[in-house]
Amino acid sequence: MSKMENHVLTVDGLSIAFGGLKAVDDLSFDIKDKEIYGLIGPNGAGKTTVFNCITQFYKPDKGDLRFKGHGDQIVDLTTKPVHDIIRQGLVRTFQNVELIRELSIIDNVLIGGHIDFEANTLSQALKLPKSRKEEKKYREEAEKILEDLGILDRKDMLVGGQPYGILKKVEFARTLMARPKLIILDEPAAGLNDSETIDLARLIKRIRDQYDCSILLVEHDMRLVMDVCDRICAINFGKLLAIGTPKEIQGNKAVQSAYLGVE
Numbered sequence: 001m002s003k004m005e006n007h008v009l010t011v012d013g014l015s016i017a018f019g020g021l022k023a024v025d026d027l028s029f030d031i032k033d034k035e036i037y038g039l040i041g042p043n044g045a046g047k048t049t050v051f052n053c054i055t056q057f058y059k060p061d062k063g064d065l066r067f068k069g070h071g072d073q074i075v076d077l078t079t080k081p082v083h084d085i086i087r088q089g090l091v092r093t094f095q096n097v098e099l100i101r102e103l104s105i106i107d108n109v110l111i112g113g114h115i116d117f118e119a120n121t122l123s124q125a126l127k128l129p130k131s132r133k134e135e136k137k138y139r140e141e142a143e144k145i146l147e148d149l150g151i152l153d154r155k156d157m158l159v160g161g162q163p164y165g166i167l168k169k170v171e172f173a174r175t176l177m178a179r180p181k182l183i184i185l186d187e188p189a190a191g192l193n194d195s196e197t198i199d200l201a202r203l204i205k206r207i208r209d210q211y212d213c214s215i216l217l218v219e220h221d222m223r224l225v226m227d228v229c230d231r232i233c234a235i236n237f238g239k240l241l242a243i244g245t246p247k248e249i250q251g252n253k254a255v256q257s258a259y260l261g262v263e
């Protein structure tokens, strides 16, 4: 198996069809350590399907998906169970923020740290840590993360009723408790206005810088991707259109005609 050197994820020859439709067709790209990477494409291009293959929701027909986990361990994503992969540091967020409204902000964040306790269902996740010492350690870690994200002063408030921007931060904080090497964001700009999108862009960059992780944005909206990504992979009809910097992608003729509708 390759060493993956400075890459956290490699996707090689990924293909999956639904009936006769090739949703993803021989797609290859890779994400470097500490890179913010965008996967874009018009409606129906295959972005969600790629996402679902990486996060193990779908089993690809063909292709290699390799992830470099903790201790530089190379993980074949097509063979490992989801909870193993999360433990290796590949975590995702959801398009609709999934938090428990009846719990405080800090308790929602602490749930993210309980991955170590084989938590892959909510009831398991809500179990108390095994010892007070362990709990103290997780609580301190959660508080540090909330401080980094600028919401420590809200830690004891209930999640229910918090503004959307705060909920996004709480979700990020929970993700960071899993000590991620790669965070996959599913359409994070969906439903945000311009100023919220600018805040989100700042937050994404700050998380990458402070937590030394890579970030994959699967996004329909070009604004955020162009602002934050180091590199972008543009697809259409499941096939690769182009890979490049935001500037290169913006200037790419195939991307312009497919994605922006420019002839």
Ligand SMILES: Nc1ncnc2c1ncn2[C@@H]1O[C@H](COP(=O)(O)OP(=O)(O)OP(=O)(O)O)[C@@H](O)[C@H]1O
Pocket: 018, 021, 022, 023, 041, 042, 043, 044, 045, 046, 047, 048, 049, 050, 220
């Ligand atoms: N489970 C499925 N069964 C059948 N067809 C599917 C399934 N999932 C996706 N498809 C089809 O595969 C193609 C790619 O869809 P996908 O949802 O991955 O695109 P997308 O780029 O995420 O689009 P959007 O931006 O609209 O979310 C589409 O033609 C879609 O209808």
